């Protein structure tokens with residue numbers, strides 16, 4: 001058997017054969033560089049924010065669209081600030097609006113189970129939505145609302161720097177990926193969100209109405225898990 005030190009030396013030699021003298025360490029480090037560039041490119045006159053908490057502070061009183069006046073709470077996001085996986089839903093519902101946290105109602109409980117089925121705890125991932133405020137009667141977000149709110153999500157993604165994104169439902173997928181494709185055409189392949197591999201699956205609220213879609217969702221999340229490092 002090789003000692004740990006010998007194994008490290010062998011590994012480094014192998015890396016040098018593959019990549020030359022440049023040392024590539026963790027993927028998170030690459031993403032930090034990529035995302036910093038992205039933040040600079042996207043800088044549009046906002047105060048620079050360095051953490052999610054700063055961003056939350058800066059935007060939680062937003063009144064840029066009419067939903068600001070009807071919300072109970074601004075629903076920023078929750079979970080691991082350095083998550084490898086970022087889960088993006090549509091918009092807060094009644095429970096989320098009351099608690100100020102994403103995915104805490106019935107759909108959220110199903111999301112928790114779906115994540116656990118692939119060995120992820122809610123606290124391992126970062127969870128948020130396209131819209132931060134609840135649309136009245138849970139109607140679909142309007143394009144005007146999405147346009148106002150999406151820059152907040154872009155900032156969140158740049159701060160979390162996830163290795164992967166899971167888009168839940170068509171609103172999330174079509175908004176992130178800037179297309180109008182159907183769920184059938186979006187599922188089962190890897191999309192590219194500014195360099196971040198993105199997987200699309202059914203929204204858990206849709207699964208509550210259509211339990212026959214659960215099997216496909218299970219396949220989607222297993223596929224996602226197989227892409228992520230263990």
Ligand code: URA
Nearest residue numbers: 089090091092102103
């Ligand atoms: N549905 C969503 O899209 N997001 C939530 O936070 C809750 C329900």
Ligand code: URA
Nearest residue numbers: 169170183202203206
């Ligand atoms: N149609 C929906 O409304 N939601 C989904 O998640 C998939 C199809």
